Amino acid sequence: MTQLGNFRVENRVFFSKLFTIAVPIIIQNFIMSSLNLVNVIMIGQVGDVAVASVGLANQIYFLLRLLLFGICSGSAVFAAQFWGKREVLKIKKVLGLSLLLSIAAGILFSILAIGFPEWVLGLYSQDQAVIQAGAVYLRIVGISYIVTAISFAYSSVLCSVEEVRLPMLVSGLALMLNILLNYGLILGKLGMPQLGIQGAAIGTIVSRFVEFSLLLFLTYRRRTPAAARLHELFGYSREFLQSFFKTTAPVIYNELLWSIGSTMYYVIYAHMNTAALAAANISSTVQSMGFVFLMGISSGCAIMVGNQIGASYEDTAYVYAKKSMQVNLTLGVLLGVVLHFLAPSILQLYRVTEETAYIATRMIQMQGYCFWMKSLGMILIVGIFRSGGDTRYSMLLDVGCIWLVGLPLGALAAFVFHLPAYWVTFIFASEDLVKSILGIRRFLSKKWINNLSYSPIGE
Numbered sequence: 001m002t003q004l005g006n007f008r009v010e011n012r013v014f015f016s017k018l019f020t021i022a023v024p025i026i027i028q029n030f031i032m033s034s035l036n037l038v039n040v041i042m043i044g045q046v047g048d049v050a051v052a053s054v055g056l057a058n059q060i061y062f063l064l065r066l067l068l069f070g071i072c073s074g075s076a077v078f079a080a081q082f083w084g085k086r087e088v089l090k091i092k093k094v095l096g097l098s099l100l101l102s103i104a105a106g107i108l109f110s111i112l113a114i115g116f117p118e119w120v121l122g123l124y125s126q127d128q129a130v131i132q133a134g135a136v137y138l139r140i141v142g143i144s145y146i147v148t149a150i151s152f153a154y155s156s157v158l159c160s161v162e163e164v165r166l167p168m169l170v171s172g173l174a175l176m177l178n179i180l181l182n183y184g185l186i187l188g189k190l191g192m193p194q195l196g197i198q199g200a201a202i203g204t205i206v207s208r209f210v211e212f213s214l215l216l217f218l219t220y221r222r223r224t225p226a227a228a229r230l231h232e233l234f235g236y237s238r239e240f241l242q243s244f245f246k247t248t249a250p251v252i253y254n255e256l257l258w259s260i261g262s263t264m265y266y267v268i269y270a271h272m273n274t275a276a277l278a279a280a281n282i283s284s285t286v287q288s289m290g291f292v293f294l295m296g297i298s299s300g301c302a303i304m305v306g307n308q309i310g311a312s313y314e315d316t317a318y319v320y321a322k323k324s325m326q327v328n329l330t331l332g333v334l335l336g337v338v339l340h341f342l343a344p345s346i347l348q349l350y351r352v353t354e355e356t357a358y359i360a361t362r363m364i365q366m367q368g369y370c371f372w373m374k375s376l377g378m379i380l381i382v383g384i385f386r387s388g389g390d391t392r393y394s395m396l397l398d399v400g401c402i403w404l405v406g407l408p409l410g411a412l413a414a415f416v417f418h419l420p421a422y423w424v425t426f427i428f429a430s431e432d433l434v435k436s437i438l439g440i441r442r443f444l445s446k447k448w449i450n451n452l453s454y455s456p457i458g459e
Helices: 002-043 048-084 088-115 117-122 128-160 165-187 197-221 238-270 274-310 314-349 354-369 371-385 391-416 421-428 430-445
Strands: none
Touching: 002 048, 002 128, 002 165, 002 197, 002 274, 002 314, 048 088, 048 117, 048 128, 048 197, 048 238, 048 274, 088 117, 088 128, 088 238, 117 128, 128 165, 128 197, 128 274, 165 197, 238 274, 238 391, 238 421, 274 314, 274 354, 274 371, 274 421, 314 354, 314 371, 314 430, 354 371, 354 421, 371 391, 371 430, 391 421, 391 430, 421 430
């Protein structure tokens, strides 16, 4: 009876901690994904070419976002473990390195988006109508990439030190502003000019600048652990830099190579036909609404597990990781069922051709069948292995599965066997199956647990 009582107390403590951290992250990610969904729905009133072009242009932002996620996830490994010991000065140093790398990525992508949009989009599609329309959008949104990078770095560190509500509130305000601006500028409502694709781009950059300004203002006004002065952000020991890049570099390479692989899926769809590309953009946006729950639990797991490892409670970290994996798997199954049954109703929101609507519906259903596998892959890579500092193995697993399994099999399905686009979507999920099997073996070995909080950080 006592053991049962202790088990219940431990579960209550675990779920209380997990949901306190994860729910605000879920809400923040839901807000961001809702914004993408609303944008696509509004753009969908213009037609297939508009949906395809904006979706293709957003693949550039997708690449940047995943690169930033890699940089900030690598940094968050240290920030979460340092927070386990409440070493705030070290966290500020980590923020400084994260900012330097994130801003560099933002500058690079801004140059590509503003200076060479047709060339970049031409790597994905040969449809000139899609390329020209997408270039208009990309030139405008590229202006916001640097401030987006800064916001990303601060939000990541704030979440690592359990200040999860602040980024959530700021993102919520930015979403409401973006919806209003897009409604007005895309469709010509609220007394604003009807600008179509240009309106979507303008609404996006205005909201991102407002989000950036509010986030920094409140971070420093509330004196959070991320409120670093300029001199606190810099000055690192050689030992710390070596440890930082040894841990962070694989995460950056992971996200960069994985994101390129993911966009190659869109290249395959684009070379099938415009309907397949438009359907893939719709289904991806809908699927991302489900991902927000999985990513929220994974991010909450990463913070909790990292804190426990940093405080030298490795056994507790393993238990937290195992319970989090069970939660994410259950969510993955439930969300997959929801996607299957809601797919036909969702497509009624779009003004697209019957062909595109049919393909997108079947794509969403195929993704629903495989959602449980994605839930396992996400919690293992993002929530467990990275928080334990096992970034090299997680890189090899994540990148290897997409490039050696998903892409080759998907290309064969599309160009050799000429399967419909929705079956190609199903074949792509083979990467998640292999990832789940190999990832569970690594988890059970406990080789992923590494305490990085002892690194001397600098002056």
